[in-house]
Amino acid sequence: MSTVAGIIRALNSGVKHLAVKRFTLRYPEQKLKFVGDGFQFDPQTGIGIAGLKGRHILFHDKCTGCQLCAIACEGIAEAIAMVKVNNTWKHNKKAIMPQIDYGKCVFCGLCVDACPFYALYMTNDYELSSFTKEALIYTPGQLAVKPKVAQDVEIKIDNRGATHG
């Protein structure tokens, strides 16, 4: 008898969920909203600021070309290479800046931790796919561009279940 009761309970549980809100995020139309503007790091305190670890952003006016990000990455993904940039800055005599290969990057953000000059942060942009491997290598000029993101969907929880909307 308990078997029959269990079967009925299971069927009931299944049927009940026909009325629960669907959870699926319809991705290309909806995009999840993230906290903040991406992962950042404050070298003064040694503590990061929470945010999505997406593509990097490089501030040319702060980067000194000290290669610390490249050294940090060398043991991890070997994604960062230092390349020459055309214009010279007062604080960057050698005119070298990081160039990031997103085909190799694992988005751990330890390069951001390594940067002592507030020059390298991460952003909310995670849609980096391309048709060629070469297009995944972001030059310092590309890294300086602030990405445009339109992410507005959050998980909402109410009596009829959780849903993205």
Add this chain to the structure above:
Amino acid sequence: MSTIAPEFRLSRFIASLTDLIFWILVLFTLVGLPIVMIVLFYIELPVINGELLTPYLALTWLADPSRTLPIIKSLLYTDFFRIAAFPGFGFAALLASAIIFIERKFLAKMQLRVGPLYCGKVEGILQLMSDGLKLLSKEIIIPAKADKPIFWAAPLLFIGTAAALVSLIPVAPGWVVADIDVGILAVFAVIGFFPIITVLSSWASNSKFPFIGGIRALHQMISFEIPLILSLLGIVILTGTLNLTEIVESQQHYWWIIFMPIGAIVFFITLLAELERIPFDLPEAESEIVAGWLTEFSGMMYGLVQLGSYVKLYAFAALFTILFLGGWNGPMVWPPFPEEIITEGITMGPITVKIPGLPLLDQEMLNATLWFVIKTVVVIMVILLPRGVFPRIRIDLLLHTGWYKLIGLAFVNIFIALALLYAGVLGPGGLIQ
């Protein structure tokens, strides 16, 4: 960089088109025309309005719309139409594809998903079509050491047997492909083919996982066929007939499920097992034996087996409807055909069109079909429901269920039927007629 298609030349394109047209014409004259002639020679053509319908006359519907409907009507009553289209395979395949769509959306809803969404704009209604196209375009891979003729034949045999099962189902009064006196026995005979096909195909594929799956299917189907037959004996005892149409007609006032709920439950469970639906999908248990006896099928061969299994699902649901839920019986809800269209014709502005052949199908038949489809779809939904709720059962538990519990319950059902018969309540000469 990948290579792009070679340079486009219009002349070559036109040449290829003319080439194609040439070959089509050649094939049509050499093969198509003789076939048409032979068919026309042997087919007995109907008589419409006192004239024999020759191909010449058949083509006159293009010029005279009033001839169209009688021709269509005469076609509706040919055997070919019954086998291929309405109560036969076409109807079943259409319903089967609808079932697949319903199943996916229904299951998705239960699992808090969306299901097919993008294909066909409206909730992914064309998903099945795209799946079919995908399967058609896929390569068919045959294992190297397979027994090729049997392996090739297995999907065709499977879908053919499923269609044979469909041909025994009466959908509306008079609308059945094969109205035979031993209907239920014929059903059992056709069902008996499925394990043979399964074992043949699994043996022919010469692979371990299909072999285990085939053996499991054999075990499962054979051990569940006995309760399947026994569960229907009650109805046969009470109606005194094996003809499915007569069984439906015996349920004009009450359904057999009211008197034989145990039989209905046993039949439903065995039906799940025969259909290899969850929780009895052991022959296709993917986490144990990859895909069971379907492992080596690829491309459209797999598609045919899937289509066959859904046609089979429809046939079993229809059988349940016929035997326990009163078939096509139901209150008249179909609106009668408007009289003024027959008498006065359709007036569109200055033109009045008189269509003498209307109505094509009578109200009773449409109403019966409607009720039949509604009941069948409800049964199908109930068959689909366990897939979202239950896990797969184990083989020893399955056989235990089949041999011990279901056969016992089926005998209980037979005793109930006999008691009702001898008490004079039901059956020939009973109190309730």
Add this chain to the structure above:
Amino acid sequence: MTTQLPPGMQLEKVDERIMTLNVGPQHPGSGHMRLIIKVDGDHIVSCDPDPGYVHRGEEKMTEYRNYIQNIPHLERPVIHDSCNILYPYCLAVEELLGIEVPERAKYIRVIASELNRCVYTLYWLGIYGIFLGHSTMFMWPMGDRELLIDLLEALSGARVTHAYFVPGGVRNDTPSNFEEKCLRHVNYFEKRLKEYEDIFYQNPVLKQRTEGTGILSRMDAIRLGTTGSVLRSAGVDFDIRKKEPYDVYENLDFQSQVLKEGDSYARSRVPYLDMLESCRIIKDALKKMPKSGSVRTKLKPNPKGGNNEAYRRVESGRGSLGMYVVSDSKPEPYRVKISVGSFRNMICMPYLLKGEKLGNMPAVYWSLNYWPVEADR
């Protein structure tokens, strides 16, 4: 056959009745590993696990990278339990380098690791569901997992490979209103977990299927050195969070979940009960967490350990996860041995599967809480 066989290999005697099945590495019922199963009819005669298809040499890799650079690749064996696999490493390195962790960081670590345990267990439960042919139990945990992944993403900035723990604390502080969001999600998650009962755990078909299969007795569980849910389902009350509390677990209010039966059903139920317990821990930790404070101790540049060694273990989703770190006077560790629960539970497979029916193979195999990638490291 006259050809000389290589040493260590021998020809197998073929029995006509016995059929050898290769379950994996490309089989829907196995992970990235192979079970060489011999069946007599439907009964398994012997089972020989053959892992190593995803061996990546994590232990060798650690010898070439310094203590910080080891973090991203050490979490790769179990990316959806990445906080827990970094936890013992951080504890061991902290012990070696003598780093003190701030109080708030300890609480954040506990919350993150409990969230991550739920994320892992839901993934595992989903696979368990689909292994038993219960497709709803595949979809529900995968959907509800999203709630917790969302929390972890807000916390660490990545959805699965968090790289969040470092020796000395955590990488960043919690974002604003994280506590409130966490509480809301965890409360809803707890409600959802209770709905799994009717459809899965109390489902009579499932109970018939898994109860009494693959029974591991208490003595065998101890003798085979199993760990985690396998051990606790066999009646041994051994939860490292209770027995050897690390960070702030001794301050938190929770029970270790123990069942006595030792069959597949009990083994699959202990992680579920653990998840409910994790919800309790998270809520308690959110209550007791200091509201402000540092979350990371600054490390010395290029930290070096002395000639020392440390073995620290935590309770991960799959049981005890130990890291044996040997350091010398270099910035890189001299040797890191990762002792994982999956590898330790693998020894049960030939033991439990022998004599079982083939249909029980997925139920027993996956109830061992085995993650092939982690076992191969």
Add this chain to the structure above:
Amino acid sequence: MVSKKKTNAKPSETVKEESHPVTEESHPVTEESHPVTEESHPVTEESQPEVAKKEESTLVPEPTFEKSIASRIVSKFGTKTVIGFIKPNRIRINTKKEDILDVASYIRDELNFDHAESVSGVDYPESKEIEVVYHLGSYSDPQLAKQILTLATRLPREDVPNPGKDSTRMSSLRDIFYSVEFHERECFEMLGVYFEGHPDNRRLLLPEDWADVPPLRKDFRIKGRVA
């Protein structure tokens, strides 16, 4: 483009010697505050707190319970065993490979350590030795739940390894601790330590056609990396 192929072993030196990024007069950041590691630290830290902590840890008296266990073993076996260290919850016993079976069976029978958590091999090429480390724990004795007893032994190491046939061998503890079975198989393929009496000395994780030196030995090097 500046090459980034530098050893990451000593980044501080390389930065200072080869590619000093900032010239003193041009940049506000001074020499002292220049960061030198992956861990960014604009202000150089004194290692004062760490040193202080180390002193503290040496000052902590050896825990009594652990000491009692260790002394039981030492009193039983005398000079055959050497206490490696005694820390809170961790004991290390070093022993010779000839005596390891006796010591292990004593630990199991008398001290109630009933399972092995891990078996690790550590390669010491300088002293031509390979250390096999057993981490033993106890489930059945609630007193010992916290304790991990580290049982270590050293084996001779040969420069040209021939796994299974050279002198790098010891007797297997599989009959005493059943749970070491797969761990010892892993140790055999990774370090070339042959365990006598192990029923199943096959490859476990490595591919069947592996013909190089055992990979966890220090003379096996990853391509393109400098330790």
